[in-house]
Amino acid sequence: xKQLLKLIVNGEDHQIYAEPASTLQSVLRxxxxxxxxxxxxxxGYCGACTVLLDxxxxxxxxxxxxxxxxxxxxxxxxLAENGELGTLQKAFVDGxxxxxxxxxxxxxxxxxxxxNENPHPSEEDVKEAIIGNLCRCTGYKxxxxxxxxxxxx
Amino acid sequence: MKPVTxxxxxxxxxxxxxxxKLLSGGQSLVPLLQQRLISPKYLIDLKGISEIDYIxxxxxxxxxxxxxxxxxxxxxxxxxxxxxxxxxAAHSIGAxxxxxxxxxxxxxxxxxxxxxxxxxxxxxxxKVIITSINGQxxxxxxxxxxxxxxxxxxxxxxxxxxxxxxxxQRSGGIYHKEVIRAGGRGISSMAVMVTLNKNDEVKQAKxxxxxxxxxxxxxxxxxxxxVGRNLxxxxxxxxxxxxxxxxxxxxxxxxxxxxxxxxxxIVRHALPEAIKRAKAT
Numbered sequence: 001x002k003q004l005l006k007l008i009v010n011g012e013d014h015q016i017y018a019e020p021a022s023t024l025q026s027v028l029r030x031x032x033x034x035x036x037x038x039x040x041x042x043x044g045y046c047g048a049c050t051v052l053l054d055x056x057x058x059x060x061x062x063x064x065x066x067x068x069x070x071x072x073x074x075x076x077x078x079l080a081e082n083g084e085l086g087t088l089q090k091a092f093v094d095g096x097x098x099x100x101x102x103x104x105x106x107x108x109x110x111x112x113x114x115x116n117e118n119p120h121p122s123e124e125d126v127k128e129a130i131i132g133n134l135c136r137c138t139g140y141k142x143x144x145x146x147x148x149x150x151x152x153x
Numbered sequence: 154m155k156p157v158t159x160x161x162x163x164x165x166x167x168x169x170x171x172x173x174k175l176l177s178g179g180q181s182l183v184p185l186l187q188q189r190l191i192s193p194k195y196l197i198d199l200k201g202i203s204e205i206d207y208i209x210x211x212x213x214x215x216x217x218x219x220x221x222x223x224x225x226x227x228x229x230x231x232x233x234x235x236x237x238x239x240x241x242a243a244h245s246i247g248a249x250x251x252x253x254x255x256x257x258x259x260x261x262x263x264x265x266x267x268x269x270x271x272x273x274x275x276x277x278x279x280k281v282i283i284t285s286i287n288g289q290x291x292x293x294x295x296x297x298x299x300x301x302x303x304x305x306x307x308x309x310x311x312x313x314x315x316x317x318x319x320x321x322q323r324s325g326g327i328y329h330k331e332v333i334r335a336g337g338r339g340i341s342s343m344a345v346m347v348t349l350n351k352n353d354e355v356k357q358a359k360x361x362x363x364x365x366x367x368x369x370x371x372x373x374x375x376x377x378x379x380v381g382r383n384l385x386x387x388x389x390x391x392x393x394x395x396x397x398x399x400x401x402x403x404x405x406x407x408x409x410x411x412x413x414x415x416x417x418x419i420v421r422h423a424l425p426e427a428i429k430r431a432k433a434t
Contacts (some may be wrong), residue, residue, distance in 0.1 A: 006248045010304060020196065021186050021196065023183060042184070043184045043338075044180060044184060044247065044250075044251060050250055053254070056224075056253045057305075058254045059251065059254075061251045062180050062184065062251070062254070063183065063254060064179060064196075064198075066155075066185060067176075067179070096352045110249070110250070130248070131249065132247065132336050133246020
């Protein structure tokens with residue numbers, strides 16, 4: 001039976017009815033239509049569904065939406081600054097870090113979490129932070145460079 | 154259901170007719186739910202029970218509350234300095250996103266034969282505290298794993314705390330896992346804990362193998378052989394014995410022969426490293 005779910009996503013309050021076992025990912029995409037968060041493997045391997053919970057990266061396919069009530073949820077849509085692409089997003093575009101683009105939202109969110117904790121990461125720190133994000137175009141080099149470039153800005 | 158105290162959760166369990174399932178970080182449970190491998194009637198969310206979220210120093214041990222995240226354990230300066238083996242095991246779990254939400258209690262209770270905390274905590278001589286409406290009981294890690302994905306926790310009980318004794322002087326440990334890709338499933342893992350005598354020889358060793366076919370395995374024969382060895386000792390015979398103590402299963406990650414071989418390679422590096430660390434303390 002559906003129950004009332006109260007979420008704070010990208011600074012906005014939302015009230016929706018959802019099944020208790022709904023994942024955060026399905027609620028974000030299917031109920032809130034925030035389709036930037038991708039559905040990849042749904043088993044926690046690929047990281048395409050990565051979002052931030054209170055500033056920390058998590059995989060939204062592995063978390064029940066009801067566990068995230070009261071937490072500050074940030075999706076890739078929340079990275080925009082005044083309707084324009086945010087610093088990280090611009091760095092990805094300028095650095096050619098996007099190939100097919102499927103992993104990009106997840107990569108951006110893992111990068112955001114890293115920069116929240118560590119504003120000046122080394123190359124190793126960046127690689128460590130995106131271990132949980134698969135890019136099957138294997139464009140990792142440009143992704144790592146772009147995250148470092150965003151950190152410099 | 155979202156109890157906010159341990160007592161509330163304990164009282165709830167017996168009323169659910171064994172149709173409830175405890176949910177902590179859900180990093181293993183949620184995929185099982187999504188794939189309909191399990192479909193419990195009730196989910197009891199333990200994440201809101203803040204009283205079991207802590208890392209606490211006692212006079213002779215360290216206590217970790219069940220819903221403490223793997224990331225909190227991995228990054229704790231106290232754990233990194235006193236129990237590097239445990240911090241390494243925490244770091245070995247999945248990716249950072251998993252560790253930010255997954256908990257030590259959930260990890261252990263899932264009793265995954267590929268789990269990282271099991272071998273590490275067993276080598277450290279840890280025990281878990283189990284709470285129910287009937288009170289508390291302790292289970293040492295060597296009595297915890299019963300079978301494939303099966304622990305010694307009964308259906309109305311909750312794993313509430315992990316207690317790790319401080320190791321004796323001149324002790325050192327290491328946790329090592331071999332993976333195909335960082336963050337992926339382990340092919341073979343090992344926790345080694347040694348205590349040295351004043352001649353820098355192994356006085357006592359504890360070696361626990363992970364990624365085995367059903368449960369973690371303590372390599373008792375290998376431990377006996379390790380006694381008396383120092384950093385320069387030849388370990389060839391030990392490698393042969395540990396390969397016979399391992400019980401890996403064949404899967405997509407490798408054959409039984411390959412996995413047994415990996416155990417030899419890991420012990421070749423892990424045992425000297427544990428001795429080095431013990432000497433450095």
